[in-house]
Amino acid sequence: MMDTASRSIGKELLRASGLVRRFGGLVAVNEVSLNVTDREIVGLIGPNGAGKTSLFNILSGQLGPDSGNVSFAGQDITGASASVCARAGIGRTFQIVKPLVSLTVHENVTVGALLNYPLATAREKAAEIIGRVGMRSLLDRQAGSLTLESRKRLELARALSIEPRMLLLDEILAGLNASEINESIHLIRSFAHQDGLAVIMIEHNLHAVMSLADKVVVLDYGRKIAEGKPEVVVRDPAVVAAYLGSDD
Amino acid sequence: MSAFFNDYYLNIAVMTCLWAALSGAWNLMAGYGGLVSLGQSAFFGIGAYITAIAFTRYGVSPWLGLIAGIFITTGLAVAISWPCFRLRGAFFSLATLVFPIAMEIVANNWSDLTRGPSGIAIPFQPGISTFIFSSRWAYLVAAFALMMTVYAITRWMHRGRLGLYLIAVRDDEATAASMGIETVKVKLIVTMISAALTAVGGFFYAQYILFLDPPSVFSINISVQIALLSIIGGLGTPLGPIVGSLVMTPLDGVLSQFFGGGPRLLIYGAVLLGTVLLAPRGIVGTLKAWCPT
Amino acid sequence: MALDVTDLSAGYGDVTVLRGVTCSVSTNSVAALLGANGAGKTTTLNAISGLQANVSSGTVRLEGIDITRMPAHERVEAGIAHVPQGRQLFAFMSVRENLELGSYAPRARGHEKDALDRVLSIFPRLKERLGQQAGSLSGGEQQMCAIARGLMSRPRYLLLDEPSLGLAPIVVKQVMAVIGQIVAQGIGILLVEQNVALALKQAQYAYVLEHARIAIEGPAAALQNDDRVRKAYLGL
Amino acid sequence: MLDILPQLLVSGLLIGGVYGLLSIGLTLIFGVLRIVNFAQGEFIMLAMFGAFWLNTLWGIDPYASILIVTPVLFGFGLLAERAVIKPILHAPHAMQIFATFGLSVVLQNVALTFWGPDYRSVQTTYSSQSLIVGNVAISVSSLYAFIVAFLMAGALIAFLQFSRDGKALRAMVQNRYAASLMGVNTDRLNRLAFGAGVACAAVAGCILTPMFYTFPTAGVDLIITAFVVVVLGGLGSVAGAMVGGLIIGVTQTLTGFYVSVELKDVIALVLFILILLIRPQGLFGRAGMEEVGTK
Amino acid sequence: QETWRIGALYPLTGGLALLGNENLNGARIAVDMINEKGGIAGKKVELVQGDASTPDKAQSEAERLSSLENLQIITGTYSSGLSYAASQVVERRGGIYWETGGIADGLTKRGFSGYFRLVFTASSNGQLAASLAASAIAPRLGKKPADLNMLIVHEDSDYGTSVATAAETKAKELGFKVAGRLPYKAATTDLAPLVLRMKASNADIVIASSYANDALLIQRQMKQLGINVGAFIGTGGIYGLASFGEGLGSAVNGIFDTEGSAGINPASLSDEARTLLAEFQKRFQASQGKAPSYVGTQGFVGTYILLDKVLRTAGVTDPAKLKEAALALDIPAGGTSLGWGVKFVRPGSEMQGQNERSFPVAQQWQDGKLVVVAPDNLKTGDPVLVPLRTWDKR
Numbered sequence A: 001m002m003d004t005a006s007r008s009i010g011k012e013l014l015r016a017s018g019l020v021r022r023f024g025g026l027v028a029v030n031e032v033s034l035n036v037t038d039r040e041i042v043g044l045i046g047p048n049g050a051g052k053t054s055l056f057n058i059l060s061g062q063l064g065p066d067s068g069n070v071s072f073a074g075q076d077i078t079g080a081s082a083s084v085c086a087r088a089g090i091g092r093t094f095q096i097v098k099p100l101v102s103l104t105v106h107e108n109v110t111v112g113a114l115l116n117y118p119l120a121t122a123r124e125k126a127a128e129i130i131g132r133v134g135m136r137s138l139l140d141r142q143a144g145s146l147t148l149e150s151r152k153r154l155e156l157a158r159a160l161s162i163e164p165r166m167l168l169l170d171e172i173l174a175g176l177n178a179s180e181i182n183e184s185i186h187l188i189r190s191f192a193h194q195d196g197l198a199v200i201m202i203e204h205n206l207h208a209v210m211s212l213a214d215k216v217v218v219l220d221y222g223r224k225i226a227e228g229k230p231e232v233v234v235r236d237p238a239v240v241a242a243y244l245g246s247d248d
Numbered sequence B: 001m002s003a004f005f006n007d008y009y010l011n012i013a014v015m016t017c018l019w020a021a022l023s024g025a026w027n028l029m030a031g032y033g034g035l036v037s038l039g040q041s042a043f044f045g046i047g048a049y050i051t052a053i054a055f056t057r058y059g060v061s062p063w064l065g066l067i068a069g070i071f072i073t074t075g076l077a078v079a080i081s082w083p084c085f086r087l088r089g090a091f092f093s094l095a096t097l098v099f100p101i102a103m104e105i106v107a108n109n110w111s112d113l114t115r116g117p118s119g120i121a122i123p124f125q126p127g128i129s130t131f132i133f134s135s136r137w138a139y140l141v142a143a144f145a146l147m148m149t150v151y152a153i154t155r156w157m158h159r160g161r162l163g164l165y166l167i168a169v170r171d172d173e174a175t176a177a178s179m180g181i182e183t184v185k186v187k188l189i190v191t192m193i194s195a196a197l198t199a200v201g202g203f204f205y206a207q208y209i210l211f212l213d214p215p216s217v218f219s220i221n222i223s224v225q226i227a228l229l230s231i232i233g234g235l236g237t238p239l240g241p242i243v244g245s246l247v248m249t250p251l252d253g254v255l256s257q258f259f260g261g262g263p264r265l266l267i268y269g270a271v272l273l274g275t276v277l278l279a280p281r282g283i284v285g286t287l288k289a290w291c292p293t
Numbered sequence C: 001m002a003l004d005v006t007d008l009s010a011g012y013g014d015v016t017v018l019r020g021v022t023c024s025v026s027t028n029s030v031a032a033l034l035g036a037n038g039a040g041k042t043t044t045l046n047a048i049s050g051l052q053a054n055v056s057s058g059t060v061r062l063e064g065i066d067i068t069r070m071p072a073h074e075r076v077e078a079g080i081a082h083v084p085q086g087r088q089l090f091a092f093m094s095v096r097e098n099l100e101l102g103s104y105a106p107r108a109r110g111h112e113k114d115a116l117d118r119v120l121s122i123f124p125r126l127k128e129r130l131g132q133q134a135g136s137l138s139g140g141e142q143q144m145c146a147i148a149r150g151l152m153s154r155p156r157y158l159l160l161d162e163p164s165l166g167l168a169p170i171v172v173k174q175v176m177a178v179i180g181q182i183v184a185q186g187i188g189i190l191l192v193e194q195n196v197a198l199a200l201k202q203a204q205y206a207y208v209l210e211h212a213r214i215a216i217e218g219p220a221a222a223l224q225n226d227d228r229v230r231k232a233y234l235g236l
Numbered sequence D: 001m002l003d004i005l006p007q008l009l010v011s012g013l014l015i016g017g018v019y020g021l022l023s024i025g026l027t028l029i030f031g032v033l034r035i036v037n038f039a040q041g042e043f044i045m046l047a048m049f050g051a052f053w054l055n056t057l058w059g060i061d062p063y064a065s066i067l068i069v070t071p072v073l074f075g076f077g078l079l080a081e082r083a084v085i086k087p088i089l090h091a092p093h094a095m096q097i098f099a100t101f102g103l104s105v106v107l108q109n110v111a112l113t114f115w116g117p118d119y120r121s122v123q124t125t126y127s128s129q130s131l132i133v134g135n136v137a138i139s140v141s142s143l144y145a146f147i148v149a150f151l152m153a154g155a156l157i158a159f160l161q162f163s164r165d166g167k168a169l170r171a172m173v174q175n176r177y178a179a180s181l182m183g184v185n186t187d188r189l190n191r192l193a194f195g196a197g198v199a200c201a202a203v204a205g206c207i208l209t210p211m212f213y214t215f216p217t218a219g220v221d222l223i224i225t226a227f228v229v230v231v232l233g234g235l236g237s238v239a240g241a242m243v244g245g246l247i248i249g250v251t252q253t254l255t256g257f258y259v260s261v262e263l264k265d266v267i268a269l270v271l272f273i274l275i276l277l278i279r280p281q282g283l284f285g286r287a288g289m290e291e292v293g294t295k
Numbered sequence E: 001q002e003t004w005r006i007g008a009l010y011p012l013t014g015g016l017a018l019l020g021n022e023n024l025n026g027a028r029i030a031v032d033m034i035n036e037k038g039g040i041a042g043k044k045v046e047l048v049q050g051d052a053s054t055p056d057k058a059q060s061e062a063e064r065l066s067s068l069e070n071l072q073i074i075t076g077t078y079s080s081g082l083s084y085a086a087s088q089v090v091e092r093r094g095g096i097y098w099e100t101g102g103i104a105d106g107l108t109k110r111g112f113s114g115y116f117r118l119v120f121t122a123s124s125n126g127q128l129a130a131s132l133a134a135s136a137i138a139p140r141l142g143k144k145p146a147d148l149n150m151l152i153v154h155e156d157s158d159y160g161t162s163v164a165t166a167a168e169t170k171a172k173e174l175g176f177k178v179a180g181r182l183p184y185k186a187a188t189t190d191l192a193p194l195v196l197r198m199k200a201s202n203a204d205i206v207i208a209s210s211y212a213n214d215a216l217l218i219q220r221q222m223k224q225l226g227i228n229v230g231a232f233i234g235t236g237g238i239y240g241l242a243s244f245g246e247g248l249g250s251a252v253n254g255i256f257d258t259e260g261s262a263g264i265n266p267a268s269l270s271d272e273a274r275t276l277l278a279e280f281q282k283r284f285q286a287s288q289g290k291a292p293s294y295v296g297t298q299g300f301v302g303t304y305i306l307l308d309k310v311l312r313t314a315g316v317t318d319p320a321k322l323k324e325a326a327l328a329l330d331i332p333a334g335g336t337s338l339g340w341g342v343k344f345v346r347p348g349s350e351m352q353g354q355n356e357r358s359f360p361v362a363q364q365w366q367d368g369k370l371v372v373v374a375p376d377n378l379k380t381g382d383p384v385l386v387p388l389r390t391w392d393k394r
């Protein structure tokens, strides 16, 4: 395993500050700030309902923040639409998978690749990406007929298809067994290390977070309660109390 | 002339092509983009009216009128459809149902321009420049060309960039947007293409029937008929509207010949119902399912 | 007293997913059903609860009574609760209404209040969210709601399909503790889990589905040390 | 022209009640089955014929005929559900629209074939009677329609909100699969809901018989407004249908009087579009709900 | 050929089905009667019917009848819009279009050489309504037109609009104070605002052109809202049908109706016309179970003349001969069962093909029946109940 700490980290890519999002009386995201640099892998953890997915939704343009700013690669994308965020280079997966059910796996991914390429090239690129996430045998399957696990891989392939500079991965390991998780860890690492993408991953699988993340951010009730190196954060008593639970 | 080339059969052939073209234009929106519009007769009627008005009132050649019709219809289509793009599913369908109703009232009341309820009878002046022909063959050629144009556009779109984008938007808007698709723009583009083609259909209808009045061209029945043929033929397939029209338009003719009034429509409705129930993916879709190659 | 699946073959349309699966859960115990993605675990649960999957042969017996051909809603009445994969909540109803619907079956009527108190004490988080629309709950909250809803019908046998999916570690621990409590109350649990280590810790007996059949079975403790299991499912 | 305002408001509310009455079944069927029933107008028409014949042959009052026509049409609704609706429950939304449209063509022409195109009417003492309160006249038949509409809506809302089956119905709309896991017999509830929607049409038809002509295409004129009302109120919302009906009724009456009788429909339609722009899900609809189960 | 085959094109389904079928039933009886009398030149007549429910259907059915069935003569169509579309086809194929029902003025302004229209125009009907108000109603109200408020309401189709426009022009000419002309959609479910406008405008006389439900709604809502007028004149359509009387019961009495009439004073008819009318009425009653309306009679008269006078004279279906025979017709007033004569405007004139001897008459509902009240030579009774009784006494 590569030593994550010794890897050189690039320049700042994402700067989000003071993000707030309310749902009725509930403050789902509360004054959250977050910086991510090129090639960095950030683990985003926190109890269920802490606001992790909501934060992703703000960063990727699915939700508008009530206040706060987001700038990405020098561009102000606060409140920008999802398609603008995607064009700016933010690719994401959905926790509750949303494949394009009436298209094949290949077409699903081609749709994203069309952002940068004409059709023929887009199809080739799509096939490549599908191969990379290990779905080559499912190329022509209807996305609606996939198992949950394949749908998750498809989410990943779709997020990659727009050739993003930053990937937002929302629990893509959930539902995989231990061996499959190990494969995926390698894959995610390669995105950052080979392709130079920044990655923010929401994950409840501590093993994966610990082995991948350069930095871990912990949310609880919408607030950031801890941020730092994984080894340090998991020992933070607040994190243990809110999220990990003590071993007994 | 052999019986087959009888004007009546030619007329059915013309109508078959025209309906296939109109339905094909609807199929672009509904079959690919999931925009199940019940307002197509608004575009149809506007297209028909603009050429007819330009020709009968200002003596403008229908060809020029056609161009004006396409632009105006497309513009109006954008203006009235845009708000509806926020609506989903059945809401969209029912909201679009309102367009033709509103248009009919407008046409009825703006009588300085449209001659109101008396409608416009287009004088029979055959010629290429007037797009009025004594021979049904000429109409058939034109209607066939229109149908093939729609088919070609559908083929080009089918699983091409626009087609994929439309299906993406239909299947899941959030997913589509997350891949950089500007969902509203995609819907607008397809609506514009569909409205423009429908306007051409309206133009053709006006020059063929040579009479139009508000209740006939803005009739909801036209919207329904347009949609029906794609549904029966196969929604979201390039051939569907053509197959649907090939089955239903002549069927209606045959039924008229052998059954008068109520029983004809009774059978027509039953055939429609039967097809939807027995071949829910339409004729083309069902055949495809049987023989995948 | 047991739920017995005997020689079950099932699938969807022309596709056969299960070929002669035999397994059984007795009350007061947890049986784990393991296997790779797409092995047919969910299909097995569907066949037991009478949903979607077509059973082509074999039987499902609930305490001796053949329920293989019973419609789904009657099986609930007979005492089977299924917490499906992917939660399947009633997204536009409140958490409270979701839970109330859990006790729709006649067998649960008259016990709604007790049941509600019980599940809320198991999942205090849900207590805070009773009035919220289930669809707007966070992923983990939804999972809790789904399990809680399953318990509301006072089942004899509970089928749990990947209950730890998407849950924070602290909640997973709670859920596993709850499984222990439930079993203690005399309910039999058939647990499908991807987190094999967790499942084997929890279960008394385990089955591993491979190639449409039960490939390995045995007491959970034994499987924990089985080489095939360790390699393929524990990533060791 | 202001002294007539109270009368206009009362007339508007009364016709709004009629619109609500026409819309309840439609919205119920949509609410549960996610199907826009284009044949709803024809069920109303059949009920009107039922009331007409009962009156002509046996002198039964149209209001009393509710007791006969409603169960008959309820049964007919169950049959129609079995034959037409059940097979298309999971079909794409466009298919569903056109299946019910096919049903409407068939029913219309069955009526045309059997009973001919004649306009028939029932004379009752209350057909054109009215109560005078101050200087406002209240049409008795519309008042009955109004009252029945509200009673029916109230009963339905209470049923859906509080009864066991009502909750199960709402749950089923959102997730059929999960509903059957709760022990809900979804087939039975589907049938029940469609039958009940048709029964609402039956009641509406009987109530309207003293007010309108009965003829094979009578349903068409009546139902178009109901579509607008139902979307405005929020598809699937019974309360929305009533409020939508009242809004449309009052708008039409006021604009019909002060602006133009001819344009009263257009103005109502413009209002309709404006409201949808602000609330795409309709007044009482829940955001996102319109998509549930329609795919 | 064994028989004479004649096309009959009417709207038999959809919204216009009622009167389309009524027309066709009249035409059928004409054919039966001709056939029972030995047909024409020894050959029987056969009606080939077409369903023209919309303009495009009308044109396609016209095409079927003229090119597939090879018919030279087509009769129809009841509705003007349908007639426009269908007659285009027939004219182009050089056949004869024999219009018995469509009354839009423009139909005979197209210079078609094979288009013959037996019925009067919409304008003349509207004018009659206004004249009736001046000649029969104003005196009975004891006022001069200048002191009378007239309100014109009409459904917004071609028929309603043209009648209303003509009535309005004529009424102004006659000196009435025209308080307004209010169009509305026939398919509406509520006309309270319209009726309240009647009240607000203090109308003494209302001229109304309606389709069906709307006519019933106007009367019932007038009653509910207690709105009384001095006189109410309907202009054809439902106002002359039994269903209107049935829908209103005794409240119908006193309402006027202008259009053709199935019951003009028999004394004004020729012997032949009188016998035919009686025979027709008997047969219609027997086959349909109700008395024929004007519309049904119109179908009968039109078709009968076509067969008996035009086809019999020409003796062939050659259109040139038929046109000649049609143009040669010179039946004096009273010569047909509707009281009309027949003489077509000759080619070259603006109204080519229009029967200049057809005219509407004014009727009134009295004791649940229609009574012709004007013109004097055709009437069977005098206007009564002017002013109309107030609703509480009707």
Ligand SMILES: Nc1ncnc2c1ncn2[C@@H]1O[C@H](COP(=O)(O)OP(=O)(O)OP(=O)(O)O)[C@@H](O)[C@H]1O
Pocket (backbone or CB within 6 Å): A023, A024, A026, A028, A046, A047, A048, A049, A050, A051, A052, A053, A054, A055, A095, C136, C137, C138, C139, C140, C141, C166
């Ligand atoms: N559309 C919404 N309306 C109302 N409340 C919402 C909405 N979306 C999210 N919430 C609430 O906001 C809070 C944060 O939700 P979010 O989905 O961001 O949590 P999360 O951290 O991703 O949790 P999990 O790990 O369980 O997925 C939750 O309490 C949720 O119920």
Ligand SMILES: Nc1ncnc2c1ncn2[C@@H]1O[C@H](COP(=O)(O)OP(=O)(O)OP(=O)(O)O)[C@@H](O)[C@H]1O
Pocket (backbone or CB within 6 Å): A145, A146, A147, A148, A149, C012, C015, C017, C035, C036, C037, C038, C039, C040, C041, C042, C043, C044, C052, C085
């Ligand atoms: N509704 C369905 N229609 C057709 N095929 C299905 C359906 N559901 C599942 N399958 C197929 O059946 C097989 C078994 O699926 P199942 O969901 O039972 O697996 P699983 O073991 O639960 O997997 P996972 O761990 O991903 O949940 C898979 O190949 C899947 O593609």
Ligand SMILES: [Mg+2]
Pocket (backbone or CB within 6 Å): A052, A053, A054, A095, C138, C139
């Ligand atoms: Mg989340």
Ligand SMILES: [Mg+2]
Pocket (backbone or CB within 6 Å): C041, C042, C043, C085, C161
């Ligand atoms: Mg599974």
